[in-house]
Amino acid sequence: xxxxxxxxSRSSSFQPSxxxxxxxxxxxxxxxxxxxxxxxxxxxxxLSTEGLxxxxxxxxxxxxxxxxxxxxxxxxxxxxxxxxxxxxxxSPGAEGRCIRGKCFVVGDNIDTDQIIPAEYLTLVPSNxxxxxxxxxxxxxxxxxxxxxxxxxxxxxxxxxxxxxxxxFGCGSSREHAPVALGAAGVQAVVAESYARIFFRxxxxxxxxxxxxxxxxxxxxxxxxxxxxxxxxxxLFINHSSGKQYALKPIGDAGPVIDAGGxxxxxxxxxxxxxxx
Numbered sequence: 001x002x003x004x005x006x007x008x009s010r011s012s013s014f015q016p017s018x019x020x021x022x023x024x025x026x027x028x029x030x031x032x033x034x035x036x037x038x039x040x041x042x043x044x045x046x047l048s049t050e051g052l053x054x055x056x057x058x059x060x061x062x063x064x065x066x067x068x069x070x071x072x073x074x075x076x077x078x079x080x081x082x083x084x085x086x087x088x089x090x091s092p093g094a095e096g097r098c099i100r101g102k103c104f105v106v107g108d109n110i111d112t113d114q115i116i117p118a119e120y121l122t123l124v125p126s127n128x129x130x131x132x133x134x135x136x137x138x139x140x141x142x143x144x145x146x147x148x149x150x151x152x153x154x155x156x157x158x159x160x161x162x163x164x165x166x167x168f169g170c171g172s173s174r175e176h177a178p179v180a181l182g183a184a185g186v187q188a189v190v191a192e193s194y195a196r197i198f199f200r201x202x203x204x205x206x207x208x209x210x211x212x213x214x215x216x217x218x219x220x221x222x223x224x225x226x227x228x229x230x231x232x233x234x235l236f237i238n239h240s241s242g243k244q245y246a247l248k249p250i251g252d253a254g255p256v257i258d259a260g261g262x263x264x265x266x267x268x269x270x271x272x273x274x275x276x
Contacts, residue, residue, distance in 0.1 A: 135183025169198020182207025
């Protein structure tokens with residue numbers, strides 16, 4: 001599969017809109033002049049959506065992958081319907097620091113074997129299909145008393161916030177743990193405390209915000225409560241109970257996660273050269 005780094009020209013008339021269907025995101029264009037800018041090794045060229053016979057897009061973690069078939073391609077094998085892929089990082093704006101949704105509540109010492117058992121570590125997160133499959137197994141190792149984090153037959157959880165107790169993410173130092181949660185749709189974990197390696201892996205991968213609470217929220221919330229994690233104001237709001245709680249500031253980890261992980265942040269800030 002041919003691939004190239006890409007950016008979406010936010011200043012042009014290209015304004016992507018997304019409609020959710022079976023955990024996939026399909027790209028639509030609003031004007032004939034819509035453009036996707038594909039940055040290849042040799043040039044930066046605009047690719048008009050009119051030049052595509054078919055295309056779709058999927059959100060892969062904090063990456064937007066646009067899979068497309070050029071109209072001039074007359075012969076494409078069935079197993080490779082979209083032979084070209086463009087990649088663009090999705091960086092949250094101010095709204096990305098304010099996360100709203102249902103929460104899933106767990107207790108103390110939730111380890112990485114419970115988050116993603118070792119038997120699924122052969123899945124490669126850089127492969128979009130395997131990334132999605134990895135997400136479908138998130139929290140599958142939890143005791144049955146917690147209930148299902150992801151309903152059978154689905155690849156995404158209905159919960160985008162996890163509330164944990166003390167020492168969340170303890171156990172082996174597998175980066176698949178935050179990646180699996182991110183792939184399942186989790187945007188933030190709010191816990192009393194974290195195992196250091198899980199916290200660092202969450203920041204390094206940019207998959208989710210590991211936030212510490214000032215009080216033990218695992219005793220204050222119930223699975224299914226509708227909550228807001230406001231990282232701008234360091235505030236947790238449980239809309240189901242009407243209560244608010246202080247959060248510890250995310251600090252210097254925030255911009256790294258905003259950028260999509262440590263390598264994306266390093267490129268953004270000029271610490272390492274941007275991809276050609």
